[in-house]
Amino acid sequence: MGNMTEKRRLELEKYFDPKGSFASLRMAQMKRAWKQSNRRELNWLENTYIPTLMEGLWLTSKHFFYNLTFHVFHLFGLYKEIPAAVTYQYPEKPRPLALRLRTRHRLTKREDGSVRCVACMMCETICPARCIEITAAEHPDPNIEKYPFEFNIDLGKCVYCGFCVEACPEDAIRMDTNKLDIAEYTRQNMIYNKKRLMEG
Amino acid sequence: MNDVLIKFILSAGTLLIVFGIAGLLTWVERKQSALMQDRIGANRATIFGFKAMGLFHIFADVLKMLSKEEFIPEGANKFLFNLAPYLSITFALVGFAAIPIGGELVLNGHAIQLQAANLNIALIYIFAMMSMGIYGVVLAGFSSNNNYAFLGGIRGAAQMISYEITMAAAITGVIMVFNTLDLQMLDRAQGAYMFGGWIPKWGVFVQPLSFLLFLTAAAAETKRIPFDLPEGESEIIGYFVEYSGMKFGMFFMADLVETVLVAALMTTLFLGGWQVPYLHPDGFYFPWGGHMALSNLPVVILGVLSFFIKVSFFIWTLMAVRWTFPRFRYDQLMNLGWKILLPASLVNIAITAVVIIFLR
Ligand code: SF4
Numbered sequence: 001m002g003n004m005t006e007k008r009r010l011e012l013e014k015y016f017d018p019k020g021s022f023a024s025l026r027m028a029q030m031k032r033a034w035k036q037s038n039r040r041e042l043n044w045l046e047n048t049y050i051p052t053l054m055e056g057l058w059l060t061s062k063h064f065f066y067n068l069t070f071h072v073f074h075l076f077g078l079y080k081e082i083p084a085a086v087t088y089q090y091p092e093k094p095r096p097l098a099l100r101l102r103t104r105h106r107l108t109k110r111e112d113g114s115v116r117c118v119a120c121m122m123c124e125t126i127c128p129a130r131c132i133e134i135t136a137a138e139h140p141d142p143n144i145e146k147y148p149f150e151f152n153i154d155l156g157k158c159v160y161c162g163f164c165v166e167a168c169p170e171d172a173i174r175m176d177t178n179k180l181d182i183a184e185y186t187r188q189n190m191i192y193n194k195k196r197l198m199e200g
Numbered sequence: 201m202n203d204v205l206i207k208f209i210l211s212a213g214t215l216l217i218v219f220g221i222a223g224l225l226t227w228v229e230r231k232q233s234a235l236m237q238d239r240i241g242a243n244r245a246t247i248f249g250f251k252a253m254g255l256f257h258i259f260a261d262v263l264k265m266l267s268k269e270e271f272i273p274e275g276a277n278k279f280l281f282n283l284a285p286y287l288s289i290t291f292a293l294v295g296f297a298a299i300p301i302g303g304e305l306v307l308n309g310h311a312i313q314l315q316a317a318n319l320n321i322a323l324i325y326i327f328a329m330m331s332m333g334i335y336g337v338v339l340a341g342f343s344s345n346n347n348y349a350f351l352g353g354i355r356g357a358a359q360m361i362s363y364e365i366t367m368a369a370a371i372t373g374v375i376m377v378f379n380t381l382d383l384q385m386l387d388r389a390q391g392a393y394m395f396g397g398w399i400p401k402w403g404v405f406v407q408p409l410s411f412l413l414f415l416t417a418a419a420a421e422t423k424r425i426p427f428d429l430p431e432g433e434s435e436i437i438g439y440f441v442e443y444s445g446m447k448f449g450m451f452f453m454a455d456l457v458e459t460v461l462v463a464a465l466m467t468t469l470f471l472g473g474w475q476v477p478y479l480h481p482d483g484f485y486f487p488w489g490g491h492m493a494l495s496n497l498p499v500v501i502l503g504v505l506s507f508f509i510k511v512s513f514f515i516w517t518l519m520a521v522r523w524t525f526p527r528f529r530y531d532q533l534m535n536l537g538w539k540i541l542l543p544a545s546l547v548n549i550a551i552t553a554v555v556i557i558f559l560r
């Protein structure tokens with residue numbers, strides 16, 4: 001048995017060039033093969049499975065007593081900062097989100113509170129789901145030229161790719177509201193208009 | 201008249217306690233598994249904004265079960281179909297009659313054994329009742345006109361019969377050591393001490409192998425993971441696949457009641473039942489020479505307390521086992537039962553016999 005695995009190892013080494021490309025990958029493969037061919041028979045005690053069963057029970061019981069201890073501490077208001085569970089109680093306590101996570105869109109505003117978008121249609125053009133619908137209108141300020149009279153995003157279709165944010169030349173659309181739980185009773189309500197998008 | 205009243209109170213009390221514990225177990229099961237898996241567990245059912253750590257889920261469950269449709273499949277044998285859950289739960293419950301929950305309570309000069317039925321063949325009676333419980337499983341599988349239920353019934357019958365033999369063989373060692381089938385006498389016999397009075401003569405100390413074998417076989421008897429082949433949620437759903445509403449709830453309860461019964465039986469046989477270490481009928485006698493006199497009532501109360509603490513410990517163990525191990529394959533189950541546990545328990549009987557003759 002030992003001889004055979006030695007032979008297998010040498011065989012594997014023939015194909016293995018330690019300086020070649022993918023050297024580390026090959027190394028991992030080799031180790032795995034080595035391990036597999038080196039599998040040993042279980043001895044008598046291991047064959048009864050009792051040691052492993054005990055190990056499993058020990059592991060789960062450890063978790064049980066650890067968590068129980070801290071739950072009891074929490075009841076008395078102690079060690080609140082050490083959690084007794086890895087789960088979040090969702091609607092009351094949402095999971096912390098990554099800063100760069102793409103969440104529901106919002107339209108940013110100028111200092112005077114009007115919409116920042118200039119209706120350039122860049123986002124509507126790039127949107128892979130074709131869920132943005134803009135109707136442009138003339139802006140009273142000749143320097144700005146246009147503004148969106150209507151700005152609808154159908155969140156029922158949106159794939160949250162974030163292309164619209166990337167495409168916007170005016171930083172007028174962002175996906176940083178941290179709102180994920182978007183649910184409505186009708187498809188019509190999933191279409192967010194300018195007002196809803198500007199509210200944040 | 202008085203005797204009848206006392207017996208009535210005792211049996212009603214036992215029944216209530218058992219139902220209470222079994223109901224509580226649905227909560228314990230959820231919470232314990234949650235803690236073992238770093239979760240919080242059921243905590244959404246509220247009454248007036250109080251969560252009470254999810255305890256109201258028990259009531260929510262009962263309400264749900266009661267308000268569901270009682271469905272009887274086409275082609276089912278109606279009589280047997282309706283009978284099966286009642287058989288299951290009844291035979292699980294009547295076993296408790298013979299389990300002593302406490303010692304001898306002296307009330308107005310009356311000596312009352314805290315045991316609903318004072319049988320001198322208590323052990324055989326309990327085993328008979330547990331075997332009868334198989335009928336619930338078999339009939340449920342047989343009468344629902346469903347192949348999966350039928351498979352579950354067959355599996356249940358095969359499994360429970362095989363493990364019952366091991367169970368009986370495993371406790372034969374205990375019976376031989378204590379020389380009685382009366383559980384109250386057995387508990388009393390376990391009040392003796394070994395090794396200069398330091399270690400109580402409990403079943404687990406005189407018959408450790410028998411204890412392990414019985415624990416395994418008894419876990420199989422409760423039909424819960426890792427021995428839940430009659431049920432097998434992920435493969436055949438099992439003998440109660442056609443049941444709904446409170447009839448399903450009865451099967452569910454029967455499993456939990458059996459868990460309590462097995463825990464109580466293990467306590468009685470192996471942990472001295474209501475015995476408290478170093479507590480004699482007239483107070484504590486410590487092996488290091490101390491003595492603390494106690495009257496009858498506190499001694500009995502301590503005994504009942506110790507019985508329930510031990511039962512809780514065994515329930516905890518059974519639950520931990522249920523939430524830690526995966527299910528056996530069918531051939532592994534039969535191998536374990538017939539090729540390992542049964543020979544081991546027979547060897548245990550032989551060794552016990554030899555040792556007893558030597559000690560004579
Ligand atoms: S995130 Fe992607 S799919 Fe959604 S509106 Fe923007 S461009 Fe369209």
Ligand code: SF4
Binds near residue numbers: 116121167168169172
């Ligand atoms: S890309 Fe920006 S400025 Fe252009 S239409 Fe879209 S949101 Fe408005």
